[in-house]
Amino acid sequence: MQAMSSPGCREQAESSPQQGMRRMVKLAVGGSMGGGGAGVVGLQGLQGPQRVPRPSRELSVEEQQELRRKINSRERKRMQDLNVAMDALREVMVPYSSSPSSSSAVGIGPQQHPYLPPGMPPAGRRLSKISTLVLARNYILLLGSSLQEMRRLLGEVSSVGVGINGNIPRLLLAGGWPLLTTPGQFLLTSPDTHLSPSKCSLMPQNAPLTQEEPPAWGARGVTTMPLCPCGVCRIPRVVHSTPAPRFPK
DNA sequence: TAGGCCATCTGGTCCT
DNA sequence: AGGACCAGATGGCCTA
Numbered sequence: 001m002q003a004m005s006s007p008g009c010r011e012q013a014e015s016s017p018q019q020g021m022r023r024m025v026k027l028a029v030g031g032s033m034g035g036g037g038a039g040v041v042g043l044q045g046l047q048g049p050q051r052v053p054r055p056s057r058e059l060s061v062e063e064q065q066e067l068r069r070k071i072n073s074r075e076r077k078r079m080q081d082l083n084v085a086m087d088a089l090r091e092v093m094v095p096y097s098s099s100p101s102s103s104s105a106v107g108i109g110p111q112q113h114p115y116l117p118p119g120m121p122p123a124g125r126r127l128s129k130i131s132t133l134v135l136a137r138n139y140i141l142l143l144g145s146s147l148q149e150m151r152r153l154l155g156e157v158s159s160v161g162v163g164i165n166g167n168i169p170r171l172l173l174a175g176g177w178p179l180l181t182t183p184g185q186f187l188l189t190s191p192d193t194h195l196s197p198s199k200c201s202l203m204p205q206n207a208p209l210t211q212e213e214p215p216a217w218g219a220r221g222v223t224t225m226p227l228c229p230c231g232v233c234r235i236p237r238v239v240h241s242t243p244a245p246r247f248p249k
Numbered sequence: 250t251a252g253g254c255c256a257t258c259t260g261g262t263c264c265t
Numbered sequence: 266a267g268g269a270c271c272a273g274a275t276g277g278c279c280t281a
Contacts, residue, residue: 072258074268079256128254 091126093135 005163127135
């Protein structure tokens with residue numbers, strides 16, 4: 001799985017409870033341990049008046065160890081779930097996630113993506129978490145821009161009375177989606193201001209518009225559609241064949 | 250070897 | 266009270 005993608009496979013170090021316990025016993029004794037410098041003090045260690053109040057019931061060493069093991073397991077599970085979600089996001093960003101650990105990238109060789117933002121790792125290497133998030137954000141913004149461009153074109157067609165029976169779906173022309181970016185940033189309501197190639201958030205400033213075939217955007221569970229016709233992003237629309245769960249919280 | 254990235258442990262805080 | 270979430274610390278692995 002993705003959590004095991006790290007060559008070191010660190011999970012195995014603690015997969016055996018005994019080893020984890022050894023580590024914790026060492027911690028409880030008071031030595032500086034491996035993970036968690038902030039955790040030098042064990043559960044029973046905080047005794048100052050300003051610290052967390054003691055539990056109403058003193059726990060035995062075994063109970064403390066069991067509790068700590070339980071908490072660690074939960075935290076590990078939480079982080080693993082987070083990594084699963086991160087890998088799912090990487091799969092959408094297939095051209096960049098081509099490490100052997102990413103099953104979706106099998107068969108995709110290293111290649112330079114023309115829209116790779118500065119600072120991104122070179123193609124052929126697994127995307128880091130931060131790169132995945134940044135790229136996903138840019139991709140979302142680009143999709144919003146494409147949608148606005150499509151609306152603008154439909155509006156032009158509508159203004160000259162051309163269309164299917166002269167009718168354009170109102171929803172497409174309404175442009176009512178809240179295409180807000182992060183607070184303080186621009187609102188994607190004016191296509192003219194955000195759709196020029198120089199404004200494309202995924203495109204390097206000096207990258208020429210080519211008519212070459214785009215990289216293979218496709219992943220397991222993802223269907224690639226024809227290219228966006230706007231000619232700006234040239235990124236295919238992505239449709240999930242299997243809707244992702246919503247992870248209710 | 251330094252730096253980047255990551256998994257894990259841990260204590261604290263917030264929420265239900 | 267218990268679980269979720271967060272951030273700091275630490276050590277391992279990998280690459281340039």
